[in-house]
Amino acid sequence: MSEHISPAPQRCGAPAFYPDAGLPVHxxxxxxxEHFRQILETLPELGFFEVHAENYMVDGGPFHxxxxxxxxxxxxxxxxVGLSIGGDTxxxxxxxxxxxxxLDRYQPASFSEHLAWASHGDVFLNDLLPLPYIEQKLERVCTHIDQVQTHLKRAMLLENPATYVEFAESTMDETVFISEVIQRSGCGLLLDINNIYVSxxxxxxxxxxxxxxLPLAAVGEIHLAGFAREQDANGDLLLIDSHGSAVAEAVWQLYEYALRLVGPKATLIERDADIPPLDILLAESRQAERLLQAASNNVQIKEARA
Amino acid sequence: MTKTTTAAALALALGTFLTVASTPAVAGDMAGMEKCYGVALQGKNDCKAGAGTSCAGTSKIDYQGDAWKMVPAGTCEETASPTSPTGKGQLEPFEAV
Amino acid sequence: MNGQQEFFAPLLDPELPSPAGLTSWNGSDPQVRYAVYRNNVVSSLIDALADTFPVTQELVGAEFFRAMAGIFVRQQPPRSQVLAFYGESLPQFIEQFPPAASVPYLADVARLELLRVRAFHAADAEDFAAETLGHRLGQVEDLSSVYLTLHPSLGLLGSPYAVTSLWAAHQGITDITGVDPYKPEYTLVIRVGLDVQVRRIDVAVFDFIVRLHQGESLGNASDQTHARQPEFELVSALGFLAQLGGISCIKTGKEIQT
Structure with a gap:
């Protein structure tokens, strides 16, 4: 697989931001x-936790x-989930x-957002909506990421989307669009394997x-999640990025493949619906950890041979 | 002067009150309820997609026309309602007296 | 496609056709695929409301609540990215929603549930020990120069309906069939530590705390309450408030001026 290892990132003219190296490779x-208390009582072995920023934009109380x-x-x-980086607004x-x-309060090792829009005018829609891949959107997304990185004084990771429709007006592939955004803005890539599979x-x-x-050298984090199965108008399979079930076998296989190309990277198990007991999620995280270890051994073998 | 007390007398009385009253004298009749609430409330922002291709987003409901057929059908039917003939809450609008 | 407006509008308006310019690899009708977005926008926002208003939902049943919430979502979608407080205007909406008229106390139950969510997320405040309150009061001469700052989580609700008893019945605290919904109740909501507490209080204590909340001095609030409710007892009211951690600061007139 070594022929697929990505070249070094090209950052001509990009600002001096680089993907966060902060998240541990676990x-x-x-x-x-629902897991707050158990986590504090048992302190399970885990590389990191991830939260949705907007849920903690409250003054005080139990969440903080x-x-x-x-x-x-x-x-x-x-x-x-609320910046609407792909928005016209x-x-x-x-x-x-x-x-x-x-970010100032919690000093996270990583900040990430989505290649999507969620607001129109002053209405917030609470969904990650798709955009056509055209030059005008590319420029807008880069401008927005620039503003975010400048305001937050740090590089962000951009997550590839899960989508259900495509736009007739798109002039480039999603991967080309993402590659251009990363090259122009200097942001990193949050590689969501489930989104790739779903899309x-x-x-x-x-x-x-x-x-x-994709520009794999820019990957700063990987997401894994479960999907739901539906059908489109022709009866063909339509997958929904539901985050409501265990990571599917096909997604684990794709993850292993990605690890061979990218090398081991911090990997998140995402579950946002039908939240199971913590132990079930910890078992899934151990599965990811095993694959990370295997990937890391592979890297060492390659380096030893070189 | 205030019908109750001066500041000094209030301070004294309050001290006594707080020492003596192990439970508040005022109708604090629901003390200590629902201790687990601290983790029952969800974060409402997330990045999942739900509902799939169900008709939640496309169903047309107009309550001003005749289309609205639903009536409340929850625990309100169980509440005591002295103004309804059955003594229970009822489903049709009525004037509470 | 005419920008995001064309993609946006049908998300909240089921009467509009899905946007033009969408494609699918197999030539299937893109409207079915676009419906995934329509569904997620509407149902995720209904879910957010159901999470904030669980007893309101129980009172009318999930089917009725979700249909009503669906109309609310389309009329008043969120204006903030922070959904914790989405639904602040649902009580007013319920009051003007004809199909809910048979449950006249529904809006006030929703108001109580909003107070709980606000209390849950309210700012933290320093503990102000009840003993300190007594000590500080001992140092002042005139209660009309004393001002109390109440805990940021403290909320008050006066209702012509027995909303707190109704709410309590849904926590398994009392039997709902014994609740007369048409009996006025006065309620204080406050977060004590990490727990949101709901306390039924009498009308005099309610009046008094409302006055403090509005910035009246301790002496004035006490006098005014006493004038209307002769049974009012300042000591027990203040003690009750202090024991719940409802007072986070005490200031005298002098301190306020400087």
């Missing part, structure tokens, strides 16, 4: 309120109480300020080729 878990204490024991990744300055305060099934693409087409 498996982590999405932090859920528990996150503060959990943060004392684990590195943290803050994952935004300008970034919301108040929201950027809230984000800056949150590639939904649009009849080869997920392995999709991964190879």
């Amino acid at each position: 498996a982590g878990l999405g932090l859920k309120p 109480h528990y996150l503060t204490r959990i943060r004392e024991h684990y590195p943290l990744s803050i994952h935004g 300008a970034l919301d300055a108040r929201h950027l300020d809230r984000l800056a305060r949150l 590639c099934v939904n649009h009849n693409r080869d997920p392995y080729a999709y991964i190879r087409a």
